[in-house]
Amino acid sequence: MKSAGSQSTDRAAIGPPLWLLAELTYRCPLQCPYCSNPLDIANYGAELDTEHWLSVLTQARELGAAQLGFSGGEPLVRKDLEVLVESARSLGFYSNLITSGVGLSDQRVGALREAGLDHIQVSFQSSDSELNALLSGSHKAFEHKLAMARSVKAHGYPMVLNFVLHRHNIDQVDKILELCAQLNADYVELANTQYHGWALKNREALMPSEEQLGRAEAVTNAYRKQHGEAMKIYFVIPDYYEQRPKPCMNGWASMFLTVAPDGAALPCHSARDLPIAFPNVRDTPVRDIWYHSEPFNAYRGNDWMQEPCRSCPEKDIDFGGCRCQAYLLTGDARNADPVCDKSPHRERIDEALLQANHYRQEPSPMLFRNMANSRDLISSDTNSSDIITSDTAGD
Amino acid sequence: MSELLQTSGMDRTQVPRIEKHFRFQWEPAQDCYVLLYPEGMIKMNGSAGEILAVCDGERSIDDIIDLLQTKFPDAGDLADDILEFLTVAHEKRWIAVN
Numbered sequence: 118m119k120s121a122g123s124q125s126t127d128r129a130a131i132g133p134p135l136w137l138l139a140e141l142t143y144r145c146p147l148q149c150p151y152c153s154n155p156l157d158i159a160n161y162g163a164e165l166d167t168e169h170w171l172s173v174l175t176q177a178r179e180l181g182a183a184q185l186g187f188s189g190g191e192p193l194v195r196k197d198l199e200v201l202v203e204s205a206r207s208l209g210f211y212s213n214l215i216t217s218g219v220g221l222s223d224q225r226v227g228a229l230r231e232a233g234l235d236h237i238q239v240s241f242q243s244s245d246s247e248l249n250a251l252l253s254g255s256h257k258a259f260e261h262k263l264a265m266a267r268s269v270k271a272h273g274y275p276m277v278l279n280f281v282l283h284r285h286n287i288d289q290v291d292k293i294l295e296l297c298a299q300l301n302a303d304y305v306e307l308a309n310t311q312y313h314g315w316a317l318k319n320r321e322a323l324m325p326s327e328e329q330l331g332r333a334e335a336v337t338n339a340y341r342k343q344h345g346e347a348m349k350i351y352f353v354i355p356d357y358y359e360q361r362p363k364p365c366m367n368g369w370a371s372m373f374l375t376v377a378p379d380g381a382a383l384p385c386h387s388a389r390d391l392p393i394a395f396p397n398v399r400d401t402p403v404r405d406i407w408y409h410s411e412p413f414n415a416y417r418g419n420d421w422m423q424e425p426c427r428s429c430p431e432k433d434i435d436f437g438g439c440r441c442q443a444y445l446l447t448g449d450a451r452n453a454d455p456v457c458d459k460s461p462h463r464e465r466i467d468e469a470l471l472q473a474n475h476y477r478q479e480p481s482p483m484l485f486r487n488m489a490n491s492r493d494l495i496s497s498d499t500n501s502s503d504i505i506t507s508d509t510a511g512d
Numbered sequence: 513m514s515e516l517l518q519t520s521g522m523d524r525t526q527v528p529r530i531e532k533h534f535r536f537q538w539e540p541a542q543d544c545y546v547l548l549y550p551e552g553m554i555k556m557n558g559s560a561g562e563i564l565a566v567c568d569g570e571r572s573i574d575d576i577i578d579l580l581q582t583k584f585p586d587a588g589d590l591a592d593d594i595l596e597f598l599t600v601a602h603e604k605r606w607i608a609v610n
Contacts, residue, residue: 133541135553181541184553211535211548235535236550275533277550303533304550 131417133181134374134407137210138386139170141198142190142378146219148254148485149242151281151316151323154190155389159491161379167197169399171204173376176403178208182374185210188386190378193220199232206233213238215279218265219258226268237269238277238306244292248285254485266300277304282333283323284473285480290333294340294350302348307337309355312469313387313441315486318494322481324473330358357466357473361431362438362454369416369440374407382406384413390441391450416440416450423451425459522573522599526609529569534606536564547606554606563597567607573598 143158185205193216205212213236242252249259269276278297297305310316310323337352356363366373370384380397396406419432426437438454446455447462455462484490530536535548545561547554566576577591601607
């Protein structure tokens with residue numbers, strides 16, 4: 118691994134992992150071009166089996182994790198999901214299923230409730246069928262998602278509807294909110310795309326203009342004013358339009374643990390963007406990974422920081438922003454997140470914004486997230502020398 | 513908001529319970545009670561946790577005050593603090609009352 122200087126970290130200061138994100142699989146029936154999974158999804162071998170996952174759940178719960186997200190890819194492709202949910206419930210987790218709804222049926226919604234699932238988040242691509250189909254690469258998905266959202270409510274779950282916003286759907290925020298109200302959503306996440314993984318590859322095609330963003334925020338605020346808090350709306354702006362970075366993951370490995378489909382343990386779901394060999398739950402106990410592994414300690418605290426972060430009075434507020442974004446846009450994960458206007462690399466953000474705000478006649482092309490495109494990217498990446506393309510779990 | 517405040521004025525005969533979309537439980541690793549909800553968690557301080565722990569949908573607010581007064585005899589008169597917290601908890605929809 119590069120760029121992860123060793124340091125003495127005060128063990129007593131390391132809090133427990135409160136959140137476990139279990140990415141059960143990279144397999145997915147949809148092909149969303151803003152997917153947060155790594156570009157090289159075709160590169161990773163066999164998925165953890167049921168026994169492994171049960172052990173991960175038990176270990177993480179012992180360490181103190183209380184929130185559990187079942188995610189992916191599409192977690193519903195795992196046939197053992199009900200078994201894992203049942204175990205999560207008996208361990209005392211609050212478990213969230215983060216799904217596209219594809220692969221769900223009314224019967225399965227009920228079976229998962231029975232098994233002890235607490236909450237289902239259904240992600241939509243758009244408020245209308247046509248755009249939804251274009252973005253997800255599936256023509257049947259939209260109607261099915263509507264039916265599943267109704268089923269989720271009928272079975273008594275709290276429901277979060279998630280819309281990833283970008284330049285092709287951000288002008289529909291009014292229709293999106295109308296749809297959410299019709300479906301009786303308890304929470305709505307209007308989450309602007311964060312530019313990691315596939316989304317970074319498709320940034321030019323996805324980044325909204327400032328005008329679009331302003332309109333969407335105004336519509337959201339007007340909706341809140343008119344309708345109150347009965348449906349709680351979270352609006353996440355794209356951090357490129359901020360002057361200070363987000364306090365990413367509340368600090369590196371401070372409370373959040375992701376386990377990827379192959380068992381790699383990550384401090385966040387985008388960390389595979391970094392050139393770090395992460396430990397694997399197949400051969401290392403979760404406790405050792407969390408407290409003692411070099412990658413998890415690499416950016417804890419602030420000893421690793423360089424200028425302008427090191428002397429910045431805000432360093433304990435935003436923790437220098439996102440390590441992945443710093444690496445992806447500046448080549449060094451220890452640099453300040455270039456979103457920060459104190460960063461000497463801020464121009465890389467501004468260039469992207471300039472492009473986003475430039476009138477274009479033709480829409481930019483998008484690369485869809487699927488195994489075939491992932492394999493193409495891997496084989497065209499001449500910098501990768503240690504690639505294994507055989508026997509991937511994702512087809 | 514003002515409407516919320518008015519409707520949440522607490523009557524001591526009311527019976528509070530944890531709102532159905534929350535789960536309330538003790539977390540040994542954090543040494544506190546927490547409220548869990550979709551993709552989120554609220555840590556309770558000591559007294560807030562003790563109050564919510566007895567909001568079981570059967571005890572009235574009067575019962576809750578009596579119970580906690582007995583449990584913490586050296587704490588002085590707790591009624592105002594309990595009412596104030598329950599009012600806030602109701603506004604935040606952590607609890608429902610009937």
